[in-house]
Amino acid sequence: xxxxxxxxxxxxxxxxxxxxxxxxxxxxxxxxxxxxxxxxxxxxxxxxxxxxxxxxxxxxxxxxxxxxxxxxxxxxxxxxxxxxxxxxxxxxxxxxxxxxxxxxxxxxxxxxxxxxxxxxxxxxxxxxxxxxxxxxxxxxxxxxxxxxxxxxxxxxxxxxxxxxxxxxxxxxxxxxxxxxxxxxxxxxxxxx
Amino acid sequence: xxxxxxxxxxxxxxxxxxxxxxxxxxxxxxxxxxxxxxxxxxxxxxxxxxxxxxxxxxxxxxxxxxxxxxxxxxxxxxxxxxxxxxxxxxxxxxxxxxxxxxxxxxxxxxxxxxxxxxxxxxxxxxxxxxxxxxxxxxxxxxxxxxxxxxxxxxxxxxxxxxxxxxxxxxxxxxxxxxxxxxxxxxxxxxxx
DNA sequence: TCAGTACGAAACAGTACTGTAGCGAAAAGA
DNA sequence: TCTTTTCGCTACAGTACTGTTTCGTACTGA
Numbered sequence: 001x002x003x004x005x006x007x008x009x010x011x012x013x014x015x016x017x018x019x020x021x022x023x024x025x026x027x028x029x030x031x032x033x034x035x036x037x038x039x040x041x042x043x044x045x046x047x048x049x050x051x052x053x054x055x056x057x058x059x060x061x062x063x064x065x066x067x068x069x070x071x072x073x074x075x076x077x078x079x080x081x082x083x084x085x086x087x088x089x090x091x092x093x094x095x096x097x098x099x100x101x102x103x104x105x106x107x108x109x110x111x112x113x114x115x116x117x118x119x120x121x122x123x124x125x126x127x128x129x130x131x132x133x134x135x136x137x138x139x140x141x142x143x144x145x146x147x148x149x150x151x152x153x154x155x156x157x158x159x160x161x162x163x164x165x166x167x168x169x170x171x172x173x174x175x176x177x178x179x180x181x182x183x184x185x186x187x188x189x190x191x192x
Numbered sequence: 193x194x195x196x197x198x199x200x201x202x203x204x205x206x207x208x209x210x211x212x213x214x215x216x217x218x219x220x221x222x223x224x225x226x227x228x229x230x231x232x233x234x235x236x237x238x239x240x241x242x243x244x245x246x247x248x249x250x251x252x253x254x255x256x257x258x259x260x261x262x263x264x265x266x267x268x269x270x271x272x273x274x275x276x277x278x279x280x281x282x283x284x285x286x287x288x289x290x291x292x293x294x295x296x297x298x299x300x301x302x303x304x305x306x307x308x309x310x311x312x313x314x315x316x317x318x319x320x321x322x323x324x325x326x327x328x329x330x331x332x333x334x335x336x337x338x339x340x341x342x343x344x345x346x347x348x349x350x351x352x353x354x355x356x357x358x359x360x361x362x363x364x365x366x367x368x369x370x371x372x373x374x375x376x377x378x379x380x381x382x383x384x
Numbered sequence: 385t386c387a388g389t390a391c392g393a394a395a396c397a398g399t400a401c402t403g404t405a406g407c408g409a410a411a412a413g414a
Numbered sequence: 415t416c417t418t419t420t421c422g423c424t425a426c427a428g429t430a431c432t433g434t435t436t437c438g439t440a441c442t443g444a
Contacts, residue, residue: 006411006420026305028220031401042422047403105304108359109297113218125361153353153372156361160353161345163360167300169317169348180345198390198441223431234392239433391440402429410421 011049013039018060023099026106030057061110061117064103065124080139084182087135088158092173095166104167129155144186154185203241205231210252215291218298222249253302253309256295257316272331276374279327280350284365287358296359321347336378346377 002008017039021029032053036043050056078086094100111117132155139145145154158181165171194200209231213221224245228235242248270278286292303309324347331337337346350373357363 002419004412004419010421026301032403033401040422043403044405044423045421048420053402102304105297105301109218109301112294112297122362129361150372153369153376156353156356157349157373157376160356161348162352164348164352164355167359168355169321170314177345180342181349184349194390196390196442202391224433225431232392234394235433236393236435237391240390245432386444387442388444389440389442391438393437393439394435396435397433399432400430402427404426404428406425407423408421409423410419412417412419414415414417 007049010041010045014041014046014049014056015059015063017041018056019063022057022060022064022106023103026102027057027110030060032056057110058114058117061107062120065107065120080135080142080144081182081186083135084139084158084186085179087132088162088182089175089178091159092162092175092178095162096173101166108167132158139186146187157185158182199241202233202237205233206238206241206248207251207255209233210248211255214249214252214256214298215295218294219249219302222252224248249302250306250308253299254312257299257312272327272334272336273374273378275327276331276350276378277371279324280354280374281367281370283351284354284367284370287354288365293358300359324350331378338379349377350374 014035017035018030021034021038025034030053032043032046035041035046035056046056050059095104111121129152133151136145136151136154136158140147140149140151145151161181162173162178165173165177206227209227210222213226213230217226222245224235224238227233227238227248238248242251287296303313321344325343328337328343328346328350332339332341332343337343353373354365354370357365357369
């Protein structure tokens with residue numbers, strides 16, 4: 001709509017500040033006053049860019065959610081197993097990041113209560129998942145998986161325990177755990 | 193302290209109403225006013241029983257949390273595998289219950305933000321887990337698990353994907369899924 | 385029966401947040 | 415340069431919630 005650099009600048013500052021507040025204090029911490037104090041952007045300016053404070057929160061979630069996807073770039077000359085280990089480990093590290101420890105439960109609660117975010121959540125999950133399924137498909141082609149394996153279920157068996165430990169039990173996510181998970185999914189009896 | 197039935201009655205009503213509000217609207221919905229309106233108990237009475245509104249919320253969580261533990265009674269003449277399937281299926285059904293769909297993210301966020309609840313959370317998880325580990329131990333004794341298997345990790349591999357699907361992807365938890373999970377954990381090549 | 389106690393109702397100050405409005409100043413763009 | 419747009423600032427009404435207090439009523443237990 002507006003290409004005025006001032007508008008773009010202040011809008012970006014609001015979104016960034018709101019995202020920081022979301023990560024630090026959860027959804028309840030993202031108030032207009034808090035964003036004003038944190039960013040220096042005026043109250044009236046915020047309401048000029050966003051109809052309601054809920055839209056600010058939504059923009060903050062939009063700015064934060066994509067970071068979930070652990071970017072596992074394509075393999076080099078590494079084995080499919082190593083690709084999987086690297087990919088799962090990346091997810092584990094992301095889950096262990098301080099910001100996410102606090103933000104993940106808050107985001108889950110927010111998404112559960114805000115149907116408008118449901119589509120976005122589904123898209124993130126799908127991207128995350130298809131990426132992992134592709135790696136699993138390569139592993140299957142290499143004979144590392146039993147024929148006829150449900151790759152979607154296998155993906156859940158890989159990352160499910162990670163989220164479970166992070167969210168429910170609070171146990172640490174070690175690299176050894178990631179390797180054990182990958183190996184528990186691959187066909188037994190294959191050396192490294 | 194007080195054995196006056198009036199006091200016990202109104203206190204119980206407050207806790208029950210607060211628990212209902214917690215399940216219905218999340219932690220943010222548990223306000224003193226809301227409890228007053230829902231239960232008919234007077235504002236002054238609530239503050240006579242609880243120092244702050246946070247204590248009301250805590251009591252509500254205490255009243256709700258124990259229901260998490262899926263009661264898998266001891267086996268009859270069924271095989272260790274069937275015990276595991278029944279146990280995992282019970283967990284899946286509990287996760288699929290309407291109330292928990294809404295309450296679980298809220299509870300997680302609450303526990304993450306309220307260190308006082310951490311101990312309680314750990315106790316619930318431990319009870320849940322030792323129960324499952326016992327079943328797994330029986331399965332290991334029956335030769336259904338490779339020797340030297342980490343039973344704790346195995347427990348995570350069993351229920352982790354359930355929680356992951358419920359919380360993150362939102363996919364349904366079918367009985368078939370539970371069976372597949374159990375079989376994926378047991379040593380391959382064993383008939384029912 | 386009767387004293388003690390818990391009760392419901394209502395009013396109160398204090399705090400925090402939302403959303404609106406009007407203002408002069410500063411920056412952008414022609 | 416000059417007009418337009420955006421800005422920050424401040425004040426405002428409205429809402430919601432917390433925690434306190436008072437008062438008359440109804441229940442409990444001896």
